[in-house]
Amino acid sequence: MFEALAEQIRDMPSCREPAYRPATTIDDAEKARIAEKLGAAENYDIGLLRAMVAEDPDNVELRKALVSGIVSAVAWAQATIPNSARISA
Numbered sequence: 232m233f234e235a236l237a238e239q240i241r242d243m244p245s246c247r248e249p250a251y252r253p254a255t256t257i258d259d260a261e262k263a264r265i266a267e268k269l270g271a272a273e274n275y276d277i278g279l280l281r282a283m284v285a286e287d288p289d290n291v292e293l294r295k296a297l298v299s300g301i302v303s304a305v306a307w308a309q310a311t312i313p314n315s316a317r318i319s320a
Contacts, residue, residue: 268292277301 257265280297287293 265296268296277304 277297277300280293280300284290284293284297
């Protein structure tokens with residue numbers, strides 16, 4: 232009856248500009264632009280980003296980085312973890 236969120240949105244067009252893409256696929260110029268917004272590469276750690284967002288909830292760039300990190304982790308898990316090993320909700 233109910234589908235997982237990933238199943239519901241898989242075929243929907245991206246509304247983000249630019250469209251989401253994993254950090255491993257962006258070029259050096261894009262990495263530099265992101266570094267200007269977020270600071271050092273150490274800031275990409277999900278735990279640290281979560282703490283930074285908690286300290287400054289109005290910083291939209293940090294919030295976007297946190298969401299992108301979560302999406303990257305989910306995409307990586309879906310690509311690398313066999314279906315038989317996944318935990319179902």
